Amino acid sequence: MNLPGMRRLLARTLIPIAALAGAAAALPAAAAPATPLSPSAPQAREALAAKVVVIGVPGLTWFDVQNSPELTALVGQANVGSIAVKTAGPHTCPVDGWLTLGAGTRAWGSVPDQPCGELPAVADGKVQGWQTYVDRQAEHHTGAPLGRLAESRANVCGFGPGAALALARTDGTVTNWQPTFDATKLASSTCGDAIVDAGAMPIREGRKEFRAKVADLVVQARAAGGWVILAGISQEVEWAHQETLPVLQLPPDNGARWLTSDSTRRPGLIQLTDLTATILRGEAKPIDPAGEEKPGPLDGNEIRVDGDVHTDSAAVIDERMDTNQRFDQPRPMLVAVSMTILAAELIALGWFWFSRSKRSRSVFSFTLLTQGGFFIAVFLSTATFWWRWPSPGLSLYAVVLAISAGFAAVSKVLFGRYAYVGIALAAYLILLVDGVLGTPLQFGSMFADGPVIGGRFYGFGNSTFATLAVAALVVAGVAAQKLIDRSRVQAALAVLAIGGAAIVVDGKPGWGTDFGGIIALTPAVLLMAWLTWRGGITLRALIGIGVTGVLAVSAVAFLDFLRPEDQRSHFGAFVARLLDGDVADVLIRKLEMAVAFFSGPAGWAMLVAVVLAMLATILPDRVPSAAYRAFYPSRTMVRPTLLALSTCGLVGMLLNDAGVALPAIMTGFAVPLLVAHLVASPRPATVSPESHLVQEH
Known part of the structure; x- marks a missing residue:
């Protein structure tokens, strides 16, 4: 994506997320193989080999097809679809x-x-x-x-x-x-x-007459x-x-x-x-x-064909018009939902700040958990088929808010002041299942770049990866805390299992297919497992973790490269370009995309917020919050978990084309959950470092 396009994307999507993260940080205490175009029809394949005629019409829309009897008639005689230009x-x-x-x-x-x-x-x-x-x-x-x-x-x-x-x-x-x-x-x-x-x-x-002319041109070309x-x-x-x-x-x-x-x-x-x-x-x-x-x-x-035979031209056109709504509404509604949640948080914060009552504390915590639930709702909302509802934009807005609040409420009921565990676990499981199924929840979601922007058509994008990374590392930390009294080895293995599952689903071609994601998550999981096992880390171990991460990612990319060219994902395509010496333009474009975030004040604001969040994980005594300073040493797995989150965000920021946006999104998910937990605990934790992270309540 080019620099001007990135600026617009930043203004429309990342500013609300950065604002939510900043507000929370300042608080006090989401496919089967296609059939070839005509593999089973030798005569049709012969025709394709003989001639392909592409008729291009700049500006032709599904609205034009719907309003042209001639073009509508062609729909019933054609394999149809939409094209991202x-x-x-x-x-x-x-x-x-x-x-x-x-x-x-x-x-x-x-x-x-x-x-x-x-x-x-x-x-x-x-x-x-x-x-x-x-x-x-x-x-x-x-x-x-x-x-x-x-x-x-x-x-x-x-x-x-x-x-x-x-x-x-x-x-x-x-x-x-x-x-x-x-x-x-x-x-x-x-x-x-x-x-x-x-x-x-x-x-x-003259649009009506031109549509008829185009339909006639198709008839002549078919002859x-x-x-x-x-x-x-x-x-x-x-x-x-x-x-x-x-x-x-x-x-x-x-x-x-x-x-x-x-x-x-x-x-x-x-x-x-x-x-x-x-x-x-x-x-x-x-x-x-x-x-x-x-x-x-x-x-x-x-081009290939897939799916069932369609027999109703009007129904096909209506479905395509609905699909355009699916791609058109998520970005503006992302801003609207983000601003709504932020406003609710600020109002709840004001009430809590002045009253310090039990009720205001609970409401404030609930708004923060709602922000956490938002990172699940952006994906689950696609399962509701909101784009087929009346007023699709308003429907999406209502659905995402309802799911966000619903996850917050259920988590509070089931987990009490440890509600963040429920939200992280739900996000982790939902995204793992979605990845294995071919990421159906990503397509058309608020966190997917989508075909109009020219982003991912399949697999996990940067926002999805950021959500999965936070969820996986938090869940791994909770599981390890439950096991660490019994055995540090078992706790470390739990981290490797939970984090490893996320890496596999995120990186496997055909599932998450996220090259940049596994580059960032792999060293974070390895670091967390090492800290869980050994309690500390040496420079040699740190270098070993880095080398292991590079080798693991390289192996995945090379194995994908060994597949036939038409079956490779961008893992293998990148290796092919690298081996052929044709990778410079790709790297420069990705660097430009990362640097583009600093073309305005929002990118610098995100960087400041991210750096402060990372510093809080390595310098907890400097954080102006007694609750946080008491929480940091209260559980053995708090430090490894927070350091792993910072490592993932830092590596992602330096090596991913999303740049500072990736750790900013991670911060927007993780910090509200942490603050919600601190707010829900009236007094600083005083239990021993070896206590369980999740206790009965």
Whole structure:
């Protein structure tokens, strides 16, 4: 993600979380393999091998499909889905979409903070200003090899200005291209696969007529044989509402189903680079502008079909419109829910501060636990299918608040002043199960970047990992405390078992698939286990833990690399880039993402809060809270648990593209639970260090 995009994401999502964490810190005392597009139909596969025609329409939305009888009719004859058109830049203008289609990797074509503008002209067989686009990829470290499609696939013909961008060679020259659509040319033997620029949807007037024109274009293209893929290729203007756009593939094989790909692993969803992979049949000749072959894997995978046959076009369109709500509402509602919980905490804090009554103490503790429950509710809310309810945004807001408060209430009833244990245990178990099932609760949740932002399509994102890490380390600490009187070895093994399960689920390709997560969690679990076993640590042991963590993560990545290329996750893809010397752009982009958080005061505020929280774990005597100073030495496992949390946050901040956001989210989950426990305990703990962390009450 680019710097401007990260700033907007920070403003919309991380500021509320940082504010919640800061408020709590200042207190006193959440898939089955797809079927290939046509593996069981030799005739259909033959057609695909013969011709693939991609018709791109910038700005085509599901609203347009719904309001066009012609396009609605095509839905019943097609495999359908939505396409994520996020490219490398902050907006996906038409030029970004077409360049990405030609590169097979997210490209950056438009100029930030400027209107999308017209597509470049073709003069003397060359795209005008081509070098500008090539230079832009280097400037923004996209790694997008412009011209790859034309260099990799011979006999691809193009129609329209957008197709010229997609089919330009590395030097910007275009062959087998015409400025307007020609059905005769498309059907000729000189035209193999084809890319057609149908033109951008009009902003206001003429949209109805244009939709009919697009539907007619699909009919003409189908007459040429092969597969016809109609897709929204980009947003029509830079300020357009960001959403997933429609994609239809005709004719369907054995009934109309849902489009997907291995790059998204979600039925009904593909990404823009999947179109390139489908044209190339998943194979690309890796070319650089100098004409020398070098590695450069495609970002996408061939389009596939999955799911049941759909027979009702209107129902399909309604479902797609609901799905857009699923991706559109979580971000603004994240801010709304966060601010609501923060307001409740501040009001409860004021009441407790002035009255110090038993009731105000209980209410204040409850609001803090509600913030902890929020980190579970963001995932469980997706199980309610809120996007199909009336007023989806309001429904999501109410559902998340209700689940958050519900977990707080149940935990207080079952665990008393140790309610934080119930919330941490629930988060741990729910995320483990979700990971093993293929992360169905992540998709469309408040903590998922989602297809519009271009984040994860499957697996655990940074926010999910932060939640799991806190939950796993807290649960491991509680379990170890229960065992440590009997045997330090058993307690250490419990830490390894509980933390190890989280590492496996978080990191296993196909489950959490979180490379950055296991890099941070593995040394934290090992450190916690060592401290549990030995009670202290030497420099040699610390170095050994670090080396062991690196070797474990490297082994997972290398094993993933050994799998077939089309089955690798980003673990294996990273190793492939590393071995091929093509990893510099990836590392630079990730560093830019991490540094981007410090472009405004919120990032620095998060850093200050995180540093203070970490210092509290190693300098407890300096913390201005008698309750905390008494709590720190009162249980044997408090120190190992807090040090493990700090280690995980620190490593994640230094080595993860989320930067300071990762430990900030961890702080936003962990600190309220800790403060809730301290507030719920009227007097400082006086039990011996070897006492159990969880006692009967």
